[in-house]
Amino acid sequence: MWELVAGCADGEMVSPAHVCQAAVVAVAVDGAAVSVATRPDRRQRAHATDAVAALLEEQQFTLGEGPGIEAGTSGGQVLVADVSSPAGASRWPVFAPVATTAGVRAMFAFPLQVGAIRLGTLTLYRVMPGPLTAEQVADAVTLCRTAVAVMLAADRTSPDGATSDQGAWPLGGPGEGRIEVYQATGMVAVQLGVGLQDAFAALRARAFTDGVPLAVLARQVVDRRLRFHPDDLPEG
Template sequence: MDGQRRDRLERMIAERTTGSEWPLALCAVCVQVLPGVDAAALVLRGDARAQEMVSASDGWAAVIEELQYTLGEGPAVEACRGGGPVLVGDVRAEQGRWPGFADAAAEEGLAAMFAFPLQVGGIRLGTLDLYRRRPGGLSGEAVTDAALLADLATLALLENELADDEDKLRMEVSYQDVHMATGVLAAKLRISLEDAFARLRAHAFAERRSVLEVSRDVLDQRISLDRLAD
């Protein structure tokens, strides 16, 4: 049965597009076939300082992903770290679990979120993330379909169908800025890399900006490092 469902989902994606547009088609199929899902995103995740949005069904999904990256917490972060799906039917009820993300995401209109890791064995590449504007869980059938879609995305990533060399280079260059800014801040303030990155995140969240933007400000000396000292 799962084989038939998998084939059906793969055909739906293939009918929408091919090649480099495949990730966008995958997100669109998620919204189409999973009841109650309003948006979807496919995200590559490296270490805590590296994340790349492969595709998103809309800008709202991208905002939620940026929140998780900035705060370092949320369903997708936990799914990638733990290696299992994280299904949250009511984000507001998870303030004890993710105190920063729960409130900030609710302010952006997120009510429920479901994150599925992209992995083969111990290799974790990222997550397939699903979002709802109303609270509520996924049905068992929807969870099965979402897991199958995550498997399809994982295989495509491993076969290099989602990212060409230019895409990889763009990811490396973008988040090299974050690594460099973290190193600059750590050296200037004589703190650990982990503490330096935490300060970049905190400043980005306080200013309602992305960590990447703040990192580039640090490298271009558009922000005084003294502002990040406390």
């Protein structure tokens, strides 16, 4: 799956846009979009493979309802075989007709998250109604992990502005999805007085500059052999 995403990037730095492209191929849908959850200090950014996917994102955001919104707030997947069904219409009374008019029948929204770190959603659509197969769901979940890894890596650029190859590994890859990494993220958040996402970025930045695997660094934090200080944080 990572090869597919990297192939979509074709030598460029992998971005959520490439994950969307890969999703269209791997999950056999007509379009895909990634929405980045708004943080207080940032505007909503979205990547969509086509105009319809972009419209779906925009309308959901504007109307405040839809599968993507629901997946983002609940942290669970929202898989809709047919938005135009009575169930769809009663669940999203304003959005469902909009989607149907745009020619969309099936929508599948997946949260992009690591525990309490909520990054956004991946939403796939199809013009034909019908559910995803278990394999397609599995592929979508793998793509979500890739998207999360890409988005978290984009948070952390080295001083010269380049990201390292290390950042390109999907979560659950070499040591990223380890329990001590989650625990250390929580500890570092308190040490620095920042949110989990920034704490995770700080952990990874440190692992990168020290040339130490993330899991090893996390172990040191969990064992209380390493502390982070607010002074260590780079400007910005």
